[in-house]
Amino acid sequence: MTGAERRQQLLDVARKLFAEKGFDGTSIEEIAHRANVSKPVVYEHFGGKEGIYAVVVDRETQSLLDRMVSTLHGGHPRAMLEQAAGALLAYVEESRDGFRILVRDSPVASASGTFSTLLNDIAMQVEHILAQQFDARGYDDKLAPLYAQALVGMVALTGQWWLDARRPKRDEVAAHLVNLAWNGLSHLEHKPKLRLN
Secondary structure: OOHHHHHHHHHHHHHHHHHHHHHHHOOHHHHHHHHOOOHHHHHHHHOOHHHHHHHHHHHHHHHHHHHHHOOOOOOOHHHHHHHHHHHHHHHHHHOHHHHHHHHHOOOOOOOOOHHHHHHHHHHHHHHHHHHHHHHHOOOOHHHHHHHHHHHHHHHHHHHHHHHHHOOOOHHHHHHHHHHHHHHOHHHOOOOOOOOOO
16 A cells, blocks of 8 residues: 555544544554554654544535535525535535544534634635625625525534434425525425425
8 A cells, every 4th residue: 555545544533433433432452453654653753642633623614615605605595595405414424433533522512623614714715605695685784794604504513413313304494495585484494395406
């Protein structure tokens, strides 16, 4: 195995363990054992548990951020909302271990930590889009940060719940999120559907 292949193998093993057991529940010994290598090999590549955890978290953070930000360009505001909700839920569905790592040791409600920092980054992107939309429609664009946090938080908390609930299906969850965000409680549709499908 080349050095790059070994590094990737160690990251894959560590990612699985961090998702199952969290940072505190995972040891270098277990990572090495599952990868069928000695502990010094893990230390050589990452310097320790903190190093390998940081790489795993950075990769997951970047993956989710790239996925979310790529959906926030152009189109009707409702379409962007549908795309953003769908992107987060797709990440939850397709990268369950990654999402577990991000939310396990850094819950959404915490003021600091990986996941809350990531959500703030996403909310800043949403804020700029909302400010433009508010301004174009004669609303106070100073409220865009509040609405951005509310929208991102609503989708993130629902994603965290849906990670284990797994029902209803992803598109239905996204449709209900968009329904609530777009129509508000006073104008909820009885059977919301995504308009993109």
